[in-house]
Amino acid sequence: MDIKLSPEDQAFAAEVETFLTDNAYQPGTDYNAWRMDWFAKAQDKGGWDIPKWPEEFGGPGWSPTQHYIWEKATAEASLPWDLPFGLSMLAPVLMNYGSTEQQARFLPDIRARKTNWCQGYSEPGAGSDLANLKTKAELNDAGTHYTVNGTKIWTTLAHIADWIFCLTRTSDTGKKQEGITFLLIPMKQKGIEVKPIITLGGSHTVNMVHFTDVEVPVENRVGEQDQGWTYAKGLLQHERTGLAGISKSIVALEKLKEQAESVSVGNGDLMDDSGYASKIASLEIELMATEFTELRSLSSAANGQDPGPESSILKLKGTEIQQRIAKLTVEAGGIYSAAWGGPRVGPKFANSGMSGYLSSRAYTIYGGASEVQKDVIAKNVLGIKTSR
């Protein structure tokens, strides 16, 4: 057991720091040009544009410690925007279960940030119970095309996506988890209709996606027919670990402390307020523990062990922490947190605090609701047998 960074790791941290400083966005310059240039430079470093991809697909092959160093450094820097759907969710499935043709066809554009993907999993009747999905894909007699009919819901950024990776039902016999097929479908075509869903924060991020007789060539199927659940399960694990956002929370908590110091209370500021300060303290302690839970998880993964229980704990704790930070931001804003969509009034952070908090309520719902996470831990980790 050792938490000191080796000289090599220290050198790596310095290299990351230099890279991020040298390539930081200069306000006033062309953002998109900078973004593409940033990814190109990161690629030149040897796969820094795709840190989590394995070496055989161009990834940097970092040790867990190096990943941790990268996460920490990039949480503080302002990176070009990026979407996880293609890069972190679909790519691992293609690498593990896709054909070499599919890998060659899709991975380069994902890496180049040329195509935007969205995830077609949840349905109106299949939320926590994802395996209950009903969107039907029927293979024609010639075996060349599937015809897809059904509705997906909560589809993040479907309105700007070029492609959707979709779980569809190809068989109704046997267990619900059997008979699910993983299809890749272009979004811009007849028969696909995207309807916005406005969420509590007042924004349009998620959608309802309707499929009416959408034809999908059989070469767009990943892996075997009826085996999609197996592929998706691995993917969910990736999604859940990615949702914990520990490094980002550490940065956010430091920012929150500064914000609280800017709020006057009586003759002092909000951090002098013992009630508020002890909430911050208890949150920080939780975060310290969770940071090490993540490190333990990274390190067992590096030793070739299953990611196991830690991954489930991380989603639970990580999302809870993000919600608590958002809640304390609203509290710091006081009554000014209520101002909405008008001119800016009160402290600068107060106006975005409320929408951040409202959005944060979804963190314990999506990617496996916390209640379902606990069921999974009870069953898989504690070994408790349930009737359901």
Add this chain to the structure above:
Amino acid sequence: MNFDLSPEQQMLADSVEKFVSDEYDLERRTQASKMRGGFAAERWQQMAELGWLSLNVPAEAGGFGGNQVDTMLVMEQFGKGLVLEPYLAHAVLGLGTLLRAPARSRRDALIEQAMTGATQLAFAHAETQSRFDLDNLLTRASADGPGFELNGQKSMVINGGSADTFIVAARTSGAQIDTAGISLFLVDRDTEGLKVQGFPTVDGLQAAELTFEGVKLDETALLSPLDAGWPLLLAAAMDGMLALGAEAVGAMERLYKDTVTYTSEREQFDHPLAEFQVLQHRMVDMFVEYEQCKSLLYRATLEVATQGNAALRTVHALKHYVGKAGIMIGENAVQLHGGMGMTEELPIGHYFKRLLVIDAQFGNSDYHLQKFAEYSQ
């Protein structure tokens, strides 16, 4: 000991309940929130005609002759319907303060105009630096001949955007943080030097920032006794907290009941969600918190109605509990509705947002816990 309503109170509660269920649904509320002032003028007129605005005006002056208990009955029903009309700002804080103020001709005339709803009132107490402390005031009214000159700023004035007359708490003497040396003033909207900046709030209601630059007021503007406005300011805040508590209890009732209905209908894993014990217990917790809020609401309301400002400690207890329980119930209602709970389409998100704002108004849950603890020392 008796928690039954009088026949008059029962009639009042029934008629408000009917009004809310007839007039309010999410669609109409959303439409009304986009109208001028952020509410429906005809419903405001109806409320005046039904006598609800003058609920606490003595019967001999043409009112209902009620007290905080009657206001509670109205606000609890308003909470169930997420009513937009500025009842709290106008009838509870505004008219309530006028009724307590010493009789003078301007005050008397204003009461009559306010009873019909023709003149709308708003209560301006908070300032940027004051956070939740009512006695932390920098806005100053300096003597100017027989009158005053008002300079300073007021924050998040409920209904400030459409009010005709403001009741403004200002310092006439004393230090920045001091209950002595506070006076209340009447300031009309069109007064020179007053700037009103209205804006929407997250709960679909409206608020405003006020700035006063060399605002000249004559001596009739002084509403409270000079330097001794604190008891009036505190009484208004206490009435405000009781009203908010009642509104919150109404909203909480809708939230826990809607959640029970939804989880009984929504099936996942081949069972209605409500069959899962972990969710059942969560809903029981929501219900328990709601009932506890209601008990503290009755306790605080009855104590204030009989003891006035001396019941402050119980009002701190109420506001602490309501803030905490409201957010607990709101967060869990969203969680148990899953993705649907995150949409603007269902009412529950709107109740939740109102409860979030209620927590922040007149001091949040933490603040009142501290005040309660200080009081007990």
